[in-house]
Amino acid sequence: MRVVIGEDSVLLRDGLVRLLTAHDLDVVATAGDAESFLRLVSEHRPDVVVLDVRMPPSFTDEGLRAALVLRRQYPEIAVLLLSQYVEERYATELLSGPPSRVGYLLKDRVADVGDFVEALRRVASGGTALDPEVVSQLLLRRRRDPLERLTPREREVLGLMAEGRSNSAIAVALCVTDSAVGKHVNNIFAKLDLPPADNDHRRVLAVLRFLGVGKA
Known part of the structure; x- marks a missing residue:
């Protein structure tokens, strides 16, 4: 063999x-x-x-x-x-x-x-x-909702993203560094199965999932 x-x-x-x-x-x-x-x-x-x-x-x-x-x-x-x-x-x-x-x-x-x-x-x-x-x-x-994979902090970050806030604004709101927010955002993309793509804006897609109007 x-x-x-x-x-x-x-x-x-x-x-x-x-x-x-x-x-x-x-x-x-x-x-x-x-x-x-x-x-x-x-x-x-x-x-x-x-x-x-x-x-x-x-x-x-x-x-x-x-x-x-x-x-x-x-x-x-x-x-x-x-x-x-x-x-x-x-x-x-x-x-x-x-x-x-x-x-x-x-x-x-x-x-x-x-x-x-x-x-x-x-x-x-x-x-x-x-x-x-x-x-x-x-x-x-x-069996599970993809959003259930997120940690409480990642859910918080996604909620602020849904409000239209930038990473810098989220960092200020949560009293963390921009780098920490960036890591949370990347984790959110990964857990929601949103790989990089030329014609899909992952930030928008993540927010749509959060609002319940994106595909599972």
Whole structure:
């Protein structure tokens, strides 16, 4: 079984290579960023990939977005995500596709090397391997109002945004720094699933969600 690994941590990447090689798996290439990973997958066409969710340059969701590209372009290649986080927005899209050749495990919850290798083989053979915590968080996301993800302070900031106040004015009203307000605003955008877009003003969309007239 041929494997390509996408992992930015040099130590973990080397550890995965040694682990898989010791279990008679052929690691044909490794990459430390999503762009290189996709190029290597195209070149080697492995049976399965092991991929981290958060990779350079922003360390947010590059790996997961690369997995979506891979699933569209090479559906025959199995994908096992191995991460410290459940990235809900794109994970939902990934797992809503064909229910085969896909896995999502949390690094801190992999307690047995044998179980991990068995999960990788199962995904490569057309099965699935999902951490129960991943399933739980994604099901919860489907049930809850996106506004419920906001902290009390983030709700307060969003309320002041709805009044038309700038970040500087919000900072004065809350007796905090402009930088702190900026962080709250970015958190609001992320929790309301408002990624950067050329033709959508995220501030306006966030306020519409707050007022109950934006799409869920």
